Amino acid sequence: MHPASGCSDAFVAHRLDFTTGTRLREISTYISNGAGVAANDLDNDGDLDLVFASVDREAEIFWNDGSLAFTSQTLDDRFGRGVTIVDVDADGWNDIVFTHRGLDGVSFWRNHGGDESIRPSPLAPRPSFTLQPLLGVDSYAYAMAWGDVDGDGDLDLVTGSYGVELLQHGIDSPAADPRAGVVLHLQQEGSWQAHVLDREAETLSIAIADLTGDGQPEIWAANDFALNDKVWQRDGAAWNIVHLFDQTSHSTMTTEWGDLDNSGGLTIFTTDMNPYDISPRTLAAWAPMMNQIEEHRAAGDPQVMANVLQVRDGAGRWQNQATRRGIDASGWSWGARYGDLDQDGLLDLYVVNGMIAADMFGHLPNGELVEENQAYRNRGDGAFDRAPQWQLGATASGRGMVMADLDSDGDLDIVVNNLRGFAQLFENQLCHGASLQVDLAWPGSANRAGVGAQLTLSTDKGVFRRDVRASGGYLSGDAARVHFGLPADATLRTLEIIWPDGAASAIMTPPNNARLIVTRSDE
Amino acid sequence: MTQNTLTHPAHLDVQAALPLLRLLNPKQYTRIVLASLAVGLIASYTAVALGWLPLWGATAMVLLILAPAGALKWRDDYRRYGATIMGLSILLTAQGLHTVEHLVQWAQYNLLYWTMRQSNGLLSPANAEWVHFTWNWLVLITVVLLMLGGMRGGWMWVLLTVAIFHTIEHSYTFIRYQMILRELTAMDVLNVTAQGLPGIVGRDGWLARSEWTRGTWICTIPGLTTAVRLDVHFWWNILEMTPLILAGHFYLRGQAAAGKFE
Numbered sequence: 001m002h003p004a005s006g007c008s009d010a011f012v013a014h015r016l017d018f019t020t021g022t023r024l025r026e027i028s029t030y031i032s033n034g035a036g037v038a039a040n041d042l043d044n045d046g047d048l049d050l051v052f053a054s055v056d057r058e059a060e061i062f063w064n065d066g067s068l069a070f071t072s073q074t075l076d077d078r079f080g081r082g083v084t085i086v087d088v089d090a091d092g093w094n095d096i097v098f099t100h101r102g103l104d105g106v107s108f109w110r111n112h113g114g115d116e117s118i119r120p121s122p123l124a125p126r127p128s129f130t131l132q133p134l135l136g137v138d139s140y141a142y143a144m145a146w147g148d149v150d151g152d153g154d155l156d157l158v159t160g161s162y163g164v165e166l167l168q169h170g171i172d173s174p175a176a177d178p179r180a181g182v183v184l185h186l187q188q189e190g191s192w193q194a195h196v197l198d199r200e201a202e203t204l205s206i207a208i209a210d211l212t213g214d215g216q217p218e219i220w221a222a223n224d225f226a227l228n229d230k231v232w233q234r235d236g237a238a239w240n241i242v243h244l245f246d247q248t249s250h251s252t253m254t255t256e257w258g259d260l261d262n263s264g265g266l267t268i269f270t271t272d273m274n275p276y277d278i279s280p281r282t283l284a285a286w287a288p289m290m291n292q293i294e295e296h297r298a299a300g301d302p303q304v305m306a307n308v309l310q311v312r313d314g315a316g317r318w319q320n321q322a323t324r325r326g327i328d329a330s331g332w333s334w335g336a337r338y339g340d341l342d343q344d345g346l347l348d349l350y351v352v353n354g355m356i357a358a359d360m361f362g363h364l365p366n367g368e369l370v371e372e373n374q375a376y377r378n379r380g381d382g383a384f385d386r387a388p389q390w391q392l393g394a395t396a397s398g399r400g401m402v403m404a405d406l407d408s409d410g411d412l413d414i415v416v417n418n419l420r421g422f423a424q425l426f427e428n429q430l431c432h433g434a435s436l437q438v439d440l441a442w443p444g445s446a447n448r449a450g451v452g453a454q455l456t457l458s459t460d461k462g463v464f465r466r467d468v469r470a471s472g473g474y475l476s477g478d479a480a481r482v483h484f485g486l487p488a489d490a491t492l493r494t495l496e497i498i499w500p501d502g503a504a505s506a507i508m509t510p511p512n513n514a515r516l517i518v519t520r521s522d523e
Numbered sequence: 524m525t526q527n528t529l530t531h532p533a534h535l536d537v538q539a540a541l542p543l544l545r546l547l548n549p550k551q552y553t554r555i556v557l558a559s560l561a562v563g564l565i566a567s568y569t570a571v572a573l574g575w576l577p578l579w580g581a582t583a584m585v586l587l588i589l590a591p592a593g594a595l596k597w598r599d600d601y602r603r604y605g606a607t608i609m610g611l612s613i614l615l616t617a618q619g620l621h622t623v624e625h626l627v628q629w630a631q632y633n634l635l636y637w638t639m640r641q642s643n644g645l646l647s648p649a650n651a652e653w654v655h656f657t658w659n660w661l662v663l664i665t666v667v668l669l670m671l672g673g674m675r676g677g678w679m680w681v682l683l684t685v686a687i688f689h690t691i692e693h694s695y696t697f698i699r700y701q702m703i704l705r706e707l708t709a710m711d712v713l714n715v716t717a718q719g720l721p722g723i724v725g726r727d728g729w730l731a732r733s734e735w736t737r738g739t740w741i742c743t744i745p746g747l748t749t750a751v752r753l754d755v756h757f758w759w760n761i762l763e764m765t766p767l768i769l770a771g772h773f774y775l776r777g778q779a780a781a782g783k784f785e
């Protein structure tokens with residue numbers, strides 16, 4: 001890859017030498033759902049590496065050599081769906097975890113580390129990985145999420161199966177299969193205790209976030225088809241379903257959350273299938289498929305076939321404001337992420353889309369619904385404008401997607417795992433604003449990267465909030481590195497960190513345009 | 524000492540107070556109308572039960588059987604009151620029946636939880652786009668003719684405005700329906716309907732998606748860019764029926780005062 005450099009006031013697309021779905025003669029449901037991508041530092045050199053899952057071949061690691069140069073390495077994990085890079089065993093080296101299509105569950109690739117004494121030399125041997133069991137984790141897994149959901153200090157895992165795919169693979173009654181469903185795997189000293197939250201699952205995305213504002217994370221399983229999304233809240237050792245939303249997406253592909261207006265309030269965005277373009281040509285392309293889909297109707301059903309943006313009103317109730325904010329339709333949408341792409345202090349939104357399925361779109365060339373990915377710029381008044389000027393409207397069939405600073409220039413780049421096309425890296429050359437990136441380090445902890453920590457950056461231009469994540473979006477894994485975009489002339493006052501166990505740290509006058517590593521010492 | 528005077532409430536003559544009821548009363552044709560309705564209902568029920576006709580065909584049959592009785596009644600209106608009042612009588616009757624169609628659709632969708640495709644009312648399954656496009660143009664033309672015939676006033680202008688916008692909405696959906704059919708034909712897709720797609724207002728409609736209106740205050744008006752098409756047109760019909768009734772009421776009252784309507 002030969003990266004462009006400088007400032008072009010747009011994103012520059014680079015092709016990554018990875019494809020998924022190209023070994024199959026034809027793509028049909030549910031191979032069509034593609035696979036994810038994860039970003040995080042695998043070799044502790046400070047650069048964020050990439051791992052791509054593949055529905056029809058082995059996974060691939062892209063070692064970040066700096067300056068957007070990558071060295072790829074095949075990892076013999078086949079037929080993947082989701083992927084995360086997370087330090088499961090808390091040994092200081094990030095591991096790789098996959099979910100899979102079909103009847104396979106979770107695979108755990110343990111990172112054996114490397115020789116840190118000679119880093120960051122490119123000549124240093126890369127860490128090696130071996131496939132090891134996650135003791136007690138035996139569920140079918142399509143989607144997964146990581147977080148310390150029980151507050152005991154270690155990372156827990158939530159998995160969700162995809163019932164229709166299990167049916168395709170000979171499981172006649174997925175809800176009756178003990179390996180199916182939404183399952184919470186609580187880590188207990190290296191082994192895992194499974195707690196079935198729901199036997200029924202068509203789960204495409206799982207979020208672990210504090211949706212109720214009680215200081216504890218809830219679990220949200222986002223389901224495809226007519227099966228309602230469900231949210232569980234912890235009550236001691238029990239997990240109870242809570243009904244928070246009057247309206248949800250119908251076929252929820254992504255759950256994404258963040259503070260859009262820097263008010264301290266969370267908004268939650270979910271994606272669905274809804275054409276962004278209502279021209280007759282586009283609607284004709286969708287029409288045969290829409291005629292096939294049997295609309296689900298039932299009393300009290302909150303589902304609507306559109307993107308949904310949950311925003312709390314004055315009384316604390318969640319309201320869908322996707323239409324009034326201009327983001328209710330972004331095509332056949334898969335991965336969606338918030339990120340301050342233009343570094344003005346406001347979270348923007350990027351959605352990847354498209355569909356390839358000969359059994360649904362046989363009337364279109366190659367069975368493919370071709371759509372442009374949608375970039376939305378946060379206007380700052382609560383609404384979004386489409387941002388074609390950013391040149392992020394790629395027409396490849398995007399599925400998993402992550403945002404991360406891959407060239408260490410401080411702004412967020414974007415990586416997309418496209419189905420039946422080369423993966424793409426969109427290099428951010430907007431060159432706007434400033435940034436602060438933060439890595440948390442919690443040595444001696446079972447959650448060394450502080451996944452779930454809440455970060456609040458106070459500046460003279462506003463107060464910005466982010467959280468540390470290991471997984472998110474559609475089938476994808478987030479870097480634990482937190483990105484704050486800021487107006488260029490912002491003066492940074494304090495960075496406050498609420499760690500997953502509730503402990504607080506504060507950094508006074510953190511530097512601007514820098515990457516900060518905050519190490520917690522409990523001594 | 525005070526003297527209490529007991530007064531009896533005046534007898535409320537509904538027909539006198541509501542001239543529209545006098546106009547719509549079939550009078551000497553009541554038996555013919557009722558008999559036609561009974562025959563129509565029995566025949567249509569039989570036809571549907573035996574599978575001879577779809578629901579929309581049976582509904583059309585009822586209307587056809589009622590048509591001669593209606594023609595007699597409206598001829599009588601014409602002889603008694605002239606063309607404008609006859610036109611009002613026809614419009615009220617037809618728009619009333621159209622309201623029934625929308626009520627049925629609304630009940631199918633919101634009470635029975637049928638799907639949008641199933642919630643087609645009684646006559647619309649024939650072809651919702653053609654039925655409503657034709658219907659709304661006829662309504663608009665009739666409203667214009669009534670105004671030319673002397674039926675004017677504030678409510679009539681409201682009705683004309685609503686009818687124009689409603690007709691624009693249906694013309695928009697009808698033209699797009701034809702364009703989508705053409706696109707489908709070009710793709711060799713011949714067995715797919717494109718009926719029932721959003722129009723200008725409502726969820727996924729032009730207002731919700733246009734770059735001019737996306738994310739503006741327009742999208743904050745409840746229902747304007749979020750209501751489903753079926754609800755949108757239910758309310759279009761309510762918006763149209765209400766000024767029609769009020770305009771008809773005040774017009775007939777004026778005509779009665781002038782001795783032109785009894």
